[in-house]
Amino acid sequence: MVFLVPICFISCNSDVEDSITQVQPSISLILMEGEGGSVEVSFTNGDWNITGVNNSDGDVKISGNSYSIDNKLVIENYMLSLEGLGRIEAFGGSKGFVISRNTPTSLNVKLNENSSGEDFNFTVDLQSANESKKITVKQMKSQGYNFKSIEYILKQNDGDSLFIRNGEGYKFSVSSPQEFSFSPFTGVEINRKTYFTSDEKDAFVWLKNNSIKVEVPSSIDNKYIHTDNEEVYTDLTTISNYELDQKDIVKISSGESEFYTEIQFRKRTVSYILYLTNKRTGGEKKIEGKWVEIAPTGDYDIIWKN
Helix, strand or coil, X not given: CEEXXXXXXXXXCHHHHHHHCCCCECEEEEEECCCCEEEEEEECCCCCEEEEEEECCCCEECEEEEECCCCCEEEEEEECCECCCEEEEEECCCCEEEEEECCCCEEEEEECCCCCCCCEEEEEEEECCCCEEEEEEEECCCCCEEEEEEEEECCXXXXXXXXXXXXXXXXXXXXXXXXXXXXXXXXXXCEEXXXXXXXXXXXXXXXXXXXXXXXXXXXXXXXXXXXXXXXECCCCCEEEECCCCCCEEEEECCEXXXXXXXXXXXXXXXXXXXXXXXXXXXXXXXXXXXXXXXXXXXXXXXXXXX
């Protein structure tokens, strides 16, 4: 929800009015909920520029990027300002905004969801030839979300793929044939690694302190995803050790010989949609990403060198 406070001017004659209304935004104060949103601000004329955007906490100038009206990057990572049409934007991962001026007499202020845990307050400084004004923006922190459910789907390039890692190598120089017993999985970390990943900047902030366990895929059967296991929803890698104590025996010929093992691993990638419920509004939020598992299949080959 967005609360808008209009700005009003009172004058006694036309000369005074002309001198104080060169920069006349229709709104001087924007109060916004933590979920974010956008506000359109109109002006009586277009003879003004944005000279800066300042974080109210310490009155610190905010840096970001500037784009032209045709969406071309003009300046990257600079103290924000804007002459004429175009847009400026700044994102801090857990909060951010886009301020667009598509016409001389309009300004759009769009805020991302504020997941920083603190209120986000800043001012947009406007300047004409002999007058300055400010638009104050106050955004409350988001109240957060509760976990609702998770859904897995197979998209393009999802599924299982196999790859090989080389294991231990052995060299022999013997006078007579003999047998050699060994563990074929020696020389490689035999463990199962899983992790969640997402391109959405706030994908993990909502549940990071709650250790929420969610269902994860256990197998894929003709594109049907079985979810018999549970893991914590996190972007950190979860590692589970495999107990592969298998032994193998090879026959060593007389003379010199050498072999190594090739151990087969599987990489499983499955897309997910995480459903959350907003603690303030009860509305639903969706986060999309990938769940990845890397694990040995238990298969291996013995490769002899000539």
